């Protein structure tokens with residue numbers, strides 16, 4: 001059974017008519033075209049995945065039936081170019097990929113871990129993704145565990161397969177990653193840290209390719225958005241993928257000479273791509289903020305700068321948000337972020353007033369970050385005060401601020 005070979009499902013690449021949307025999940029279906037590059041056979045061999053998931057692991061029957069792929073079948077390697085180096089490099093790359101960890105998907109999260117000597121941190125994407133770099137910034141000695149989807153990252157922690165998760169929450173150009181705000185509420189994990197990181201994007205291509213030859217560029221929607229002006233100058237078609245490193249992986253695996261990827265220099269190294277241009281983001285200061293999540297909260301202190309993140313909802317009425325925010329202003333507590341998200345379980349509030357007609361409002365959840373530790377009395381009083389007017393209030397975590405930028 002250990003020899004079982006598994007196929008990653010057909011790789012779908014989204015062709016976005018507009019790159020102003022931030023995440024795949026935010027894409028309007030009509031604006032998205034699916035391109036099919038054929039089956040990916042990159043992270044294939046179960047023997048080569050992380051130590052802990054291997055030994056007794058057996059794929060469910062349904063998965064086996066759906067994935068009858070032989071290890072040596074290289075027919076999926078598209079020979080899109082001519083006899084140039086790209087193709088050879090792509091084949092070498094296939095060999096190397098077997099040595100990389102394969103992303104976990106939801107159905108595979110139920111296998112139990114064994115040997116655990118290091119802090120294990122789950123992230124969405126494949127090796128070389130910025131989220132992996134963020135995990136390594138926070139925990140340089142950690143073992144990083146790639147996951148298919150954001151939801152899988154949460155589940156990996158909840159199921160004790162990993163110790164922590166790292167998730168991108170917002171970018172200085174692209175704004176908030178709404179999906180992760182929603183998932184913070186649906187799952188019961190605690191924020192235990194934050195990581196701010198300058199994201200320097202590289203344009204990557206097959207070895208020997210010149211950037212003038214590129215007709216299209218693959219990347220994560222956020223990365224495409226962050227490089228929009230530069231890409232418009234190049235006049236390339238923008239195609240979106242699940243993560244930046246995944247884009248590099250596809251370009252290398254498919255061997256398409258006229259398609260580039262936007263990803264980190266490290267992703268270029270991992271997948272054997274050449275850096276055609278560096279720092280191609282439109283704003284030099286392109287910063288992404290990540291959060292670290294764990295099953296248990298940390299006990300906050302006061303010896304350094306702390307942030308606390310909360311989520312709350314309010315009754316309808318004039319000035320309610322103003323009053324809610326005043327509880328912090330009154331205590332001289334600085335707010336660093338506010339985000340509102342619709343309440344999915346009760347999206348509309350209907351006010352029936354025969355004189356004024358029937359008004360309908362969206363009902364919102366407010367996510368707020370403030371600069372104080374829950375160990376400080378002023379933060380405790382502020383939350384006590386907020387609780388008096390909030391319909392719902394939850395502390396998502398009180399954690400040290402990343403002041404390293």
Ligand SMILES: O=C(O)C(=O)C[C@]1(C(=O)O)C=C[C@@H](O)C=C1
Pocket residue numbers: 125128129130131132168171177199220222223242243244245288
């Ligand atoms: O695709 C990656 O490499 C990621 O880690 C995701 C992500 C994001 O979701 O914002 C992280 C940082 C960059 O802003 C671009 C993409």
